[in-house]
Amino acid sequence: MMKKALVLQSDFGISDGAVSAMHGVANSVEHELKIFDLTHDIPPYDIWEASYRLWQTITYWTEGTVFVSVVDPGVGSTRRSIAVETASGQYIITPDNGTLTHIERTEGIVAIREIDESINRLPKSGESYTFHGRDIYAYTGARLASGIINFEGIGPEVDVENIVKLPVKEAQIVDSKVEGMIDILDVRFGNIWTNVSRKLFKKLGIAYGGNIEVEIQHDGRSIYQNMMTFGRSFADTHKGEPLVYINSLDNMAVAINQGSFAKAYGIRTGSNWVITFRKTDK
Structure with missing residues (x-):
């Protein structure tokens, strides 16, 4: 063999x-x-x-x-x-x-x-x-x-159904917002990776360079809420500014240009860390 x-x-x-x-x-x-x-x-x-x-x-x-x-x-x-x-x-x-x-x-x-x-x-x-x-x-x-x-x-x-599984919050559109969970951290750089797919996010109709409101909640308590840019890469923002981008797994991610978003706001991972993306005209 x-x-x-x-x-x-x-x-x-x-x-x-x-x-x-x-x-x-x-x-x-x-x-x-x-x-x-x-x-x-x-x-x-x-x-x-x-x-x-x-x-x-x-x-x-x-x-x-x-x-x-x-x-x-x-x-x-x-x-x-x-x-x-x-x-x-x-x-x-x-x-x-x-x-x-x-x-x-x-x-x-x-x-x-x-x-x-x-x-x-x-x-x-x-x-x-x-x-x-x-x-x-x-x-x-x-x-x-x-x-x-x-x-x-x-x-x-x-039995293939008989294994232990951790709780997962599926990404979905709720009231014109896309809601998902923080799946993992890009450990070295402190970016946060979500389970919101690019395909689902695109249903909001936000173009590159557009503004988006991002909110992060932990166990129902708001940890972070702010406006940021939807960019193709980190070059679309200035150093120290936050942005939303598509990561290497074709899911949505949030980062601070040349900074650690996770460290700055004490963000962790799992189904009790909920992230919401909302289109805005601001």
């Missing part, structure tokens, strides 16, 4: 040996296996961001690629360890804790297997129950990617 790529994601960071240990386990399964890192800078325990980063990345990898995502605040508990096959032919190995929320909504999941830890567990890992990323996920992912086991060899089948 042809070897597939193995792509690792976690909230471990790279300040210690945890990620290297996962690489080592995968390499010991198959020395010629190609192993890549998606990111290991997911904020600790942030399942929502893990879910988003998978969705942001997965479609750019070839069919059959195996992803291992380990953001696992429930490690050692009764939460399940699963592997899924997506509608686009990718595989993801992860805790069943909501990490698959975006993938289930956008790509679709066609099959799920619960990991049989009596078979798919690093030999001699003993009674350790706190590093499943190394002992179960990296090990099983490497075995699947290298063709030592097939998908059915992961473990027993699970």
Whole structure:
């Protein structure tokens, strides 16, 4: 069987040996296996961001690629360890804790297997129950990617509807306004990315260079409300000015030119962070 790529994601960071240990386990399964890192800078325990980063990345990898995502605040508990096959032919190995929320909504999941830890567990890992990323996920992912086991060899089948999903607020038009949620932060630059698609936003009839009112609420309380420009790029505003633009995933985003919008206003992510775009004549 042809070897597939193995792509690792976690909230471990790279300040210690945890990620290297996962690489080592995968390499010991198959020395010629190609192993890549998606990111290991997911904020600790942030399942929502893990879910988003998978969705942001997965479609750019070839069919059959195996992803291992380990953001696992429930490690050692009764939460399940699963592997899924997506509608686009990718595989993801992860805790069943909501990490698959975006993938289930956008790509679709066609099959799920619960990991049989009596078979798919690093030999001699003993009674350790706190590093499943190394002992179960990296090990099983490497075995699947290298063709030592097939998908059915992961473990027993699970109903595709029977997975944990995080709450999501779907973007919609309400009273001539487009309303959605803040899906994720463009971490390095502090821009905020929404789940409002370009197609939905365009129904407001706002041309490039036009003014738009933006409001952000958290748990129903207004955090930010201001006018800004709808621009093609940051060059359409002066330094320090806010703008609305279309991001690399074809969704609407908000930024401060050469500044961090998220840091300036204390913005975070999730279904309780609601953003509204309203056309204005001002």
